[in-house]
Amino acid sequence: MTIRLHDYWRSSASYRVRIALAMKGVAYERHEVNLLKHEQSAPANIAVNPQGIVPSLEIDGHVIGQSLAIIDYLDSRFPDPRLLPADPLARAATLQRALVIAADIHPIDNLRVLRRLSAMGIDQAGRDDWYRHWIAEGFAALETMAGDGPFLGGGTPDLSDVCLVPQMYNARRLETPLDAFPKLVAIDAALTTLPAVAEAHPDKFSPAG
Numbered sequence: 001m002t003i004r005l006h007d008y009w010r011s012s013a014s015y016r017v018r019i020a021l022a023m024k025g026v027a028y029e030r031h032e033v034n035l036l037k038h039e040q041s042a043p044a045n046i047a048v049n050p051q052g053i054v055p056s057l058e059i060d061g062h063v064i065g066q067s068l069a070i071i072d073y074l075d076s077r078f079p080d081p082r083l084l085p086a087d088p089l090a091r092a093a094t095l096q097r098a099l100v101i102a103a104d105i106h107p108i109d110n111l112r113v114l115r116r117l118s119a120m121g122i123d124q125a126g127r128d129d130w131y132r133h134w135i136a137e138g139f140a141a142l143e144t145m146a147g148d149g150p151f152l153g154g155g156t157p158d159l160s161d162v163c164l165v166p167q168m169y170n171a172r173r174l175e176t177p178l179d180a181f182p183k184l185v186a187i188d189a190a191l192t193t194l195p196a197v198a199e200a201h202p203d204k205f206s207p208a209g
């Protein structure tokens with residue numbers, strides 16, 4: 001079985017999928033779609049992903065887009081370890097936390113949104129302020145949803161943890177103040193000690209090496 005991930009090293013939605021694949025021990029090959037070179041909008045990527053974004057996962061002759069749909073599929077195909085709990089209430093809570101990031105923070109801070117802000121005359125400082133604002137707002141809610149750890153999912157990482165790590169990476173890249181989110185910072189620190197999470201880090205895939 002060949003599994004191919006179309007991704008970009010710094011894409012946080014791709015980073016989520018890399019973490020899930022690594023946690024499940026699923027081997028895959030990568031096809032890099034360089035977002036800075038606008039390769040996401042090229043016909044080759046549109047043929048794979050009609051939205052012109054990454055990630056996309058090719059598996060068994062099928063292509064799946066949207067990181068959460070990919071991870072949901074992987075969870076069904078490779079259920080060890082489960083990232084979405086079977087219990088309906090626990091599953092809803094996991095999705096609620098994951099979607100704070102995946103639906104309500106990340107899309108507003110996306111590259112194409114930032115490019116649109118730039119086209120509307122918003123300068124770099126304004127765009128950075130925008131970026132940090134939405135992270136801080138979402139993280140404030142997530143901080144109150146976090147339990148006693150060590151992970152957002154409790155004793156074992158779940159989909160919301162898979163979303164947290166890349167969002168923290170983005171937050172730090174943009175020097176977002178994190179003092180108000182001690183639980184999230186501690187959970188992220190616990191997650192980054194996991195070999196699967198370390199293996200998926202963007203630095204492992206950076207063209208700079």
Ligand SMILES: N[C@@H](CCC(=O)N[C@@H](CS)C(=O)NCC(=O)O)C(=O)O
Pocket residue numbers: 010011012013014035040052053054055065066067068102107110111112113
């Ligand atoms: N909701 C999508 C978001 C995917 C997404 O936003 N991908 C970004 C990189 S993290 C992208 O391809 N951006 C290209 C662009 O904005 O032009 C998912 O979870 O897969």
